[in-house]
Amino acid sequence: MAGVDCLQRITSYNCGRDPERLHRKYAAMRADAFAFLRGTCHLFYEDWPPTTPLNEAPRTWSCGDLHLENFGSYKGDNRLTYFDLNDFDESILAPCTWDVARFLTSVLVGAHSLQIESRLALALCTISLEAYTTALADGKARWVERATARGMVKDLLQGLRKRRRADFLDSRTKRRGRKRRLRLDGKRALPVTDQDRTKVEGFMQRFAAVQADPAFFQVLDVARRIAGTGSLGLERYVILVHGRSDPDENFLLDLKWVPGSALAPYVPDPQPVWQHEAERVVAIQQRMQAIAPAFLQAVTIDERSYVLRELLPTQDRLQLAHWHGKSRRLEQVLEVMGKLVAWGHLRSGGRQGSATTDTLITFASQAAWQKPLLDYAISYSAQVVQDWQRFCEAYEHGELKS
Numbered sequence: 001m002a003g004v005d006c007l008q009r010i011t012s013y014n015c016g017r018d019p020e021r022l023h024r025k026y027a028a029m030r031a032d033a034f035a036f037l038r039g040t041c042h043l044f045y046e047d048w049p050p051t052t053p054l055n056e057a058p059r060t061w062s063c064g065d066l067h068l069e070n071f072g073s074y075k076g077d078n079r080l081t082y083f084d085l086n087d088f089d090e091s092i093l094a095p096c097t098w099d100v101a102r103f104l105t106s107v108l109v110g111a112h113s114l115q116i117e118s119r120l121a122l123a124l125c126t127i128s129l130e131a132y133t134t135a136l137a138d139g140k141a142r143w144v145e146r147a148t149a150r151g152m153v154k155d156l157l158q159g160l161r162k163r164r165r166a167d168f169l170d171s172r173t174k175r176r177g178r179k180r181r182l183r184l185d186g187k188r189a190l191p192v193t194d195q196d197r198t199k200v201e202g203f204m205q206r207f208a209a210v211q212a213d214p215a216f217f218q219v220l221d222v223a224r225r226i227a228g229t230g231s232l233g234l235e236r237y238v239i240l241v242h243g244r245s246d247p248d249e250n251f252l253l254d255l256k257w258v259p260g261s262a263l264a265p266y267v268p269d270p271q272p273v274w275q276h277e278a279e280r281v282v283a284i285q286q287r288m289q290a291i292a293p294a295f296l297q298a299v300t301i302d303e304r305s306y307v308l309r310e311l312l313p314t315q316d317r318l319q320l321a322h323w324h325g326k327s328r329r330l331e332q333v334l335e336v337m338g339k340l341v342a343w344g345h346l347r348s349g350g351r352q353g354s355a356t357t358d359t360l361i362t363f364a365s366q367a368a369w370q371k372p373l374l375d376y377a378i379s380y381s382a383q384v385v386q387d388w389q390r391f392c393e394a395y396e397h398g399e400l401k402s
Contacts, residue, residue: 006043006387007394013042013262017233020190021224025232029388030395034068034110036388038229041065041090042262043387044102047380054373055268057095058355058363061284061348063341064090064263065230066099067106071337072317073156076291081160081314083144083153083336084289085344089231090261091284093271093353096345096360098263100132101373101380103341107334108381114320120327124334125374131338137364139357141347143290144336151332152318160314166248168313173221173240178247182221182240189223189238197222200237200255203301207308216251218242225254234259235304238311252311253295257304272352276305287348 014022029039037044041064063070063085070087104125111121135142142148146157172188173180182189192200200222208217218241225238235257243251258277274280278298286292295310323329350356355363363369394400 006040006390007399009043009046010040010391011400014233018224018235019233021226022233024226025229026395026400028229028232030392032113033385033388034106034113035229036391037106037109037384038065038067038069039232040387041102041230044105044380045098045263045266047383048098048101048266050266050268052372052376054097054101054369054376055095057097057369058359059093059269059353060096060099060345060360061287061351061354062092062094062096062099062263063088063288063344064092064094064099064261066103066341068103068110068320068337069317071340073160073314074293075312075314077294077296078291079294080145080291081157082289082291083149083157084340086315087228088281088285088288089258090263091281091288092261092263092267093269094263094267096355096363097369097373099341099345100129101377103337104129104374104377105381105384108377109384110320114323114330116330120330122378123327124330125377127331128334128338129370129374131335132342133364133370135339135342136346136360139346139361141290141343142339143343144340150336152320152322152329153333153336156316156318160316163313165313169248169250169252172238172252172311173250175247180220180240180247180250182223182238184223186226188226190226192222192224192237196224196237199301200239203255203299204239204241207299216241216243220250225256227254231256254307254309254311255299256307258307269353276300278305278307281307284348287351288344290343290347 025039029036065087070085072086073081073083074086075081107125108121149157172183174183184191201219204217204219208214211217219239220242221240223238225236237255239253239255241251241253243249258281260277282296282298293309297308299306299308346357346360348354349360
């Protein structure tokens, strides 16, 4: 389907989303080809060739929407800070080559935005692919925390030490005396309808009633949340709760509706029967990450399922644009990203149809799949740019309706 009616596929996929936030999504996708790639995960898998030998790779639990910006820092439920894969909305059981191909495509597409020459971009892909293969062959899942990080990742994790909850809250809320309200700035948050506020507050009351400290979850404010690119327009809320007694110890929660994975129509193998889609996301995230984030859980409201998690000042992404012309800084980042993908595949191995460690080690020793995978990423990155240019023309001529 590559290059065919991409506009129709985009508008069809996004049909039914909140118009205000969908308009923001389309505007973000207009900015550059990398933003377009982030916003069109479904196109990547619609275009993926169903008969490619790359589909013969071992099955692993996969992030699904793997790209340069779906890695970041977070605080685990053990209160330590990690750097890892951090978005699992599209996660699914799939050939391990799918994650790697989408990631390498993102490197090539994102190179222009980062002012990286094509030759360096290809070198970075090779470094990441070799790191993935080597880590897979090692057969041992490891992790990245402050003590083991290097380069730009270390700088990120070290800098998080200075972040205070009060400063984080001040950036997201307005304070009057001892009371806070969410900052409806049009960048991170928008007003909710009375109906949605009632729905969220009612859910939180029921949720709090079965927690050890119900007062902690007393709702102070609710807003529609603006975050990400691919999921913009889906039902999503930021919730300000009482937390501890001091206003500087209020907490922010993210409540996000989870539709089905964009990969589901195209995966070659049957999937487990999940109770609901949020269970899928949370279960796979817990399997693939070394330590799960604080407060991560699947919940339901009426007939819909949502992922509920805490928003923390320690959540952040690398500012890759700050590589300052020093290729070694990018090389270290791409190396660790390749390892993290392999560690996620290894860590989740042997569960409900995913390949065992021995199978993945054997696969890593086979070189035949690596060049075709990189060749596909090179070819498809050009397709992304072409589709983005068509999208830009349509956007400028008002053809896209939100």
